[in-house]
Amino acid sequence: MSNENQCMQNIQNIKSGNNHKNHMNLWLLNNTNNTQNNSNGYRIFRKSNKSKRGQIEAFGLTFIVILISIGFFIFISFKAGQPKENPQKEFTNDKLANDFVLSILDVSVQDCEQYTVKDLIIDCARDHRIYCKDTGSGGDGSDIDSCIAVNKSIDTMLNRTFMTTRTKFRFYSENIYYEGKELINITNLNCTSTSVQGQRGVAVISLYPASLNVYLNMNICYT
């Protein structure tokens, strides 16, 4: 069928109210020069064009969905990765170690009531003159030197506080030697120098007139 005839046919169809063909034919009227001359060819062209458009739309939609999903996952992982604030834990870790180490220095020792922990530490590190009666739990009333008395008293304090609350800690001294090794080295629940360290408290005790300081360290490890 020639182009001219096709046009005439289309116009007739429109006039006779052949509605189902109107849409297609109007399109054809406008595109007679661009389409193939037979009607089957026109249909093939239209179908492939539409299917391409559909593919592009589907691709775009998929792309948007993937983008939204990635954004959503990033948001969730960011939210989940944020550490929750715990003021109680922060406060405890922040104050406990330092407060403990500073508080014990002035405490009277049970076996030597006239002396404090600080007095006995200084004596143990420098003079070795003070002797106390072992009257505490399991004590037989015999004489014990300042080093043993102070070690025992600190051990009791730690036992009644940090060990009962199952806190991971390491309490150790520096520059007090007793029988060839550091006097105090108490560790609870495997808190070592390689563990994740929390708050650290240090008390410095001067051994004046000797030019040396003794350090008492309390490290609280994170669980």
Place this chain on the structure above:
Amino acid sequence: MMTQNSYKKRGQVQLGETTAVIAIVIILLVIGIVFWNKVSNSNVSDIRTQSQELSVIEIANMVPELTELKCYESGVNKVKCLDWYKILAMNKSINDKNNKDVFLFYNDYFKNSKITISVVYPDVLGNNNITIYDARLNNSTKTLLISIPVNIRDYVNKETFYGTIIVEGYYNE
């Protein structure tokens, strides 16, 4: 006739597509709302817990700084030190059953909490724990506990104890 059928079919397919899309969107929306609701609920509960913890910390910080409890030597106060006899006096006046004025005065500061002073070392004869304030006003189920190491000084016997201030906050779940 053929074209009419094909249009009908196409319309049906499009209607099905639209319905599916709407259904999926609604399902996604419902999942989103449920998820968001859960997230915001957990956020609210986190903020509530944090504010409760902060109020307990505030009380725990306040207690060792009270002039009514602190140690003084030659007019200078000692850091983290409580006077044993001041603790006994405060315990007596706050827990006086005939006069609730002191309790009500401290209630403004300590709110719904329990404050206990515990003597840890050396051993003392009698009670090691003294509860100076306890305001369990309702049947609260949740408690937050903070303990702070302090020195407790007995100026009469010239002894210093190691002790802890234990602050427990009562809160409704």
